[in-house]
Amino acid sequence: MVLKAFFPTCCASVDSGLLVGRWVPEQSAAVVLAVVHFPFIPIQVKELLAQVQQASQLGMAVLGTWCHCQQELEESLGHFLEGLGTIFSHDPWLQLCREKGTRCWSCKAIYHQVSSSPDTPSEDQVMLIFYDQRKVLLSWLHPPMTVPNCQAGDVTASARGLAAIFDTVSRSKMLFHSDRFDESPVRLSHWQSEGVEASILVELAKWASGPVCLLVASMLSIISAAVSALCVLPRLWNLWPLSFIRSKLSACEQLRHRLEQLSLVFSTQKAQSPTQLMRKANMLVSVLVDVALGLLLLSWLYSNDRIGQLANALIPGADRVAEELQHLLQWLMGAPAGLKMNRALDQVLGRFFLYHIHLWISYIHLMSPFIEHILWHVGLSACLGLTIALSILSDIIALLTFHIYCFYVYGARLYCLKIYGLSSLWRLFRGKKWNVLRQRVDSCSYDLDQLFIGTLLFTILIFLLPTTALYYLVFTLLRLLVVTVQGLIHLLMDFINSLPLYSLGLRLCRPYRLAAGVKFRVLEQEAGRPLRLLMQINPLPYSLVLCTYRLPSYGCHPKHSWSSLCCKLFLGELIYPWRQRGDKQD
Amino acid sequence: MEDAEDERSFSDIRGGRLSLRCRDYSPYCREFGLSSARLSLRTLTAVTCAVWLTAYGLFTLCENSMVLSSAIFITLLGLLGYLHFVKIDQETLLIIDSLGIQMTSSYASGKESTTFIEMDKVKDVIINEAIYMQKVIYYLCILLKDPMEPHEVSQVVPVFQSAKPRLDCLIEVYRSCQEILAHQKATPSP
Numbered sequence: 001m002v003l004k005a006f007f008p009t010c011c012a013s014v015d016s017g018l019l020v021g022r023w024v025p026e027q028s029a030a031v032v033l034a035v036v037h038f039p040f041i042p043i044q045v046k047e048l049l050a051q052v053q054q055a056s057q058l059g060m061a062v063l064g065t066w067c068h069c070q071q072e073l074e075e076s077l078g079h080f081l082e083g084l085g086t087i088f089s090h091d092p093w094l095q096l097c098r099e100k101g102t103r104c105w106s107c108k109a110i111y112h113q114v115s116s117s118p119d120t121p122s123e124d125q126v127m128l129i130f131y132d133q134r135k136v137l138l139s140w141l142h143p144p145m146t147v148p149n150c151q152a153g154d155v156t157a158s159a160r161g162l163a164a165i166f167d168t169v170s171r172s173k174m175l176f177h178s179d180r181f182d183e184s185p186v187r188l189s190h191w192q193s194e195g196v197e198a199s200i201l202v203e204l205a206k207w208a209s210g211p212v213c214l215l216v217a218s219m220l221s222i223i224s225a226a227v228s229a230l231c232v233l234p235r236l237w238n239l240w241p242l243s244f245i246r247s248k249l250s251a252c253e254q255l256r257h258r259l260e261q262l263s264l265v266f267s268t269q270k271a272q273s274p275t276q277l278m279r280k281a282n283m284l285v286s287v288l289v290d291v292a293l294g295l296l297l298l299s300w301l302y303s304n305d306r307i308g309q310l311a312n313a314l315i316p317g318a319d320r321v322a323e324e325l326q327h328l329l330q331w332l333m334g335a336p337a338g339l340k341m342n343r344a345l346d347q348v349l350g351r352f353f354l355y356h357i358h359l360w361i362s363y364i365h366l367m368s369p370f371i372e373h374i375l376w377h378v379g380l381s382a383c384l385g386l387t388i389a390l391s392i393l394s395d396i397i398a399l400l401t402f403h404i405y406c407f408y409v410y411g412a413r414l415y416c417l418k419i420y421g422l423s424s425l426w427r428l429f430r431g432k433k434w435n436v437l438r439q440r441v442d443s444c445s446y447d448l449d450q451l452f453i454g455t456l457l458f459t460i461l462i463f464l465l466p467t468t469a470l471y472y473l474v475f476t477l478l479r480l481l482v483v484t485v486q487g488l489i490h491l492l493m494d495f496i497n498s499l500p501l502y503s504l505g506l507r508l509c510r511p512y513r514l515a516a517g518v519k520f521r522v523l524e525q526e527a528g529r530p531l532r533l534l535m536q537i538n539p540l541p542y543s544l545v546l547c548t549y550r551l552p553s554y555g556c557h558p559k560h561s562w563s564s565l566c567c568k569l570f571l572g573e574l575i576y577p578w579r580q581r582g583d584k585q586d
Numbered sequence: 587m588e589d590a591e592d593e594r595s596f597s598d599i600r601g602g603r604l605s606l607r608c609r610d611y612s613p614y615c616r617e618f619g620l621s622s623a624r625l626s627l628r629t630l631t632a633v634t635c636a637v638w639l640t641a642y643g644l645f646t647l648c649e650n651s652m653v654l655s656s657a658i659f660i661t662l663l664g665l666l667g668y669l670h671f672v673k674i675d676q677e678t679l680l681i682i683d684s685l686g687i688q689m690t691s692s693y694a695s696g697k698e699s700t701t702f703i704e705m706d707k708v709k710d711v712i713i714n715e716a717i718y719m720q721k722v723i724y725y726l727c728i729l730l731k732d733p734m735e736p737h738e739v740s741q742v743v744p745v746f747q748s749a750k751p752r753l754d755c756l757i758e759v760y761r762s763c764q765e766i767l768a769h770q771k772a773t774p775s776p
Binding site for chain 1: 614682700733
């Protein structure tokens with residue numbers, strides 16, 4: 001195998017010294033982490049390497065020599081460097097050399113053990129691969145390629161392939177603590193040599209995060225305790241109406257979801273893995289952006305008295321809807337689309353629904369003086385977030401179109417009853433019966449009067465079917481319209497809830513942090529010189545960022561497929577468009 | 587170890603001109619670049635004229651100037667989208683012994699999308715046949731294996747998918763790749 005030497009780009013112009021790093025024998029790769037400068041005491045270098053080895057659980061060693069001089073290797077320096085090979089014995093021993101000011105590199109690898117006679121060292125081809133140490137240190141590979149540790153004692157996770165390189169660099173943080181400008185006995189050059197990187201704000205934030213997390217976590221626990229106490233306290237009431245209302249209002253669900261997210265973000269446990277850290281960061285940024293958008297909406301709503309305008313437009317709007325419904329019912333009571341209805345049933349149903357609309361209108365008019373105040377106070381909740389405001393909007397729509405929901409339920413129940421009656425009587429007509437025990441249709445002998453009454457009822461139901469079916473169809477379509485509007489609002493809320501803004505921002509501004517892999521570029525080459533490659537980080541594509549870091553939403557997706565939906569519509573069973581988790585099946 | 591460069595012209599499955607550039611960086615590192623013809627001015631003018639004439643026709647029908655401005659907008663966006671997401675100018679295959687195989691696609695807008703496959707996962711490079719619409723074509727592909735199960739093919743990755751060269755070009759690339767892979771198989775990993 002060709003020997004690969006991974007060399008950090010920051011060390012390409014430093015003075016001569018020793019190469020320190022890790023040797024990966026499975027891939028025949030030498031990962032150079034730092035350069036130790038002259039003068040040094042070999043004992044101290046070995047001590048430092050032992051310390052780093054203990055901290056990182058990786059095998060550190062002196063890999064070879066690095067020479068950065070005016071011309072080609074001077075004689076005395078050459079002998080000195082070869083002498084070092086005997087002090088720090090490592091197989092293979094690398095000798096990297098670069099002429100100052102040019103791009104002429106040369107590297108040799110000397111194997112001591114493989115050759116038959118122990119005196120003659122053998123050489124092998126070497127490939128130089130440059131890598132940006134800081135970027136490799138900070139990046140996370142997706143998917144993580146480390147084999148999970150089986151036992152507790154086996155600490156070293158064996159990363160395969162190029163993940164081993166990333167692993168080596170990220171675990172050797174201890175090596176990067178001391179620098180060549182420090183007063184320590186061993187002077188190293190690595191990525192920190194160009195200036196130790198740190199940010200005052202980041203350090204302050206890290207110091208402050210502990211107490212802040214404690215404070216906010218305690219506040220959140222107080223809030224959630226108060227909320228649960230509020231619902232538990234009126235035990236005089238029947239618990240059922242309150243919890244039922246709470247489960248039907250999407251605003252409460254959204255609030256609960258946000259409280260959960262906040263408590264997760266501010267929990268005092270440290271994040272175990274980079275994925276958890278990203279999830280926390282995404283949640284925090286999502287909540288902050290949500291609140292910012294909500295405050296924007298608030299400022300827009302409360303300027304120029306828009307709330308008043310909205311309240312003033314609400315009552316005439318509801319009146320308009322009721323009027324349109326009345327026209328629709330009048331049309332149904334006549335001869336809709338040229339169909340001939342059963343006069344009596346038509347009148348009964350039409351009058352029943354018209355009375356309902358009349359009740360609804362009077363109720364709305366009763367509420368009209370208070371609408372503006374209610375809207376004003378409810379609109380204040382937009383400061384909690386845009387998603388809360390959207391969920392309240394969805395709830396308001398549901399409340400205002402409650403009469404359409406009622407009509408749908410009446411029509412569906414009537415139609416369902418009729419369909420079941422028809423199917424049962426049809427079986428009677430043919431002389432069969434549904435066997436509940438065996439869950440199948442069996443033949444049955446009926447008496448004459450049973451058959452007579454059954455057939456009579458069957459014909460009555462058959463002739464009344466078009467009327468009921470038409471009412472059912474009309475009200476189902478209206479209900480589906482309202483459900484579509486609510487569904488769109490929920491879709492928007494879901495989108496805002498689950499968008500991983502922090503990950504997308506990271507991918508945009510610091511693409512090397514989220515790595516899908518690596519890519520190589522061949523650098524300019526001269527005859528007789530070794531092959532030089534530049535290893536760069538291949539960032540994760542945006543679609544994978546979205547897929548991997550998508551925040552979980554509280555899942556209100558309909559569980560029906562299209563075919564089961566059509567089946568239910570045909571049979572007249574009630575459709576519940578979304579189920580919150582923990583709801584009982586009706 | 588000289589850096590040899592070789593450029594030849596071939597044709598793709600539809601008869602268009604392709605140019606293959608083989609660069610030999612070292613005995614164990616080779617690069618093959620396949621460039622297809624660039625976007626021709628003729629096609630661009632034809633499509634733009636067609637869209638604008640339709641928009642003008644709609645404008646004379648409905649007298650709304652929004653149609654014209656939206657037609658200009660659509661043409662611009664469509665052209666930018668086509669150059670950035672669809673039109674691939676050059677495809678490169680870089681094969682490095684004992685490191686891996688890298689495939690790069692360069693789009694007309696300058697965007698480059700790279701995939702790197704490590705040598706552990708590469709089982710072999712072969713020429714395979716496929717039925718494509720009404721034709722039977724040859725394509726070069728890389729067989730991947732799971733390092734845990736070295737005898738089974740886990741995935742097939744086709745190369746030069748947008749250029750689609752003919753068999754003569756594929757044979758050149760195949761022979762070069764096999765030389766390097768033979769080297770890699772002769773010295774197995776320790």
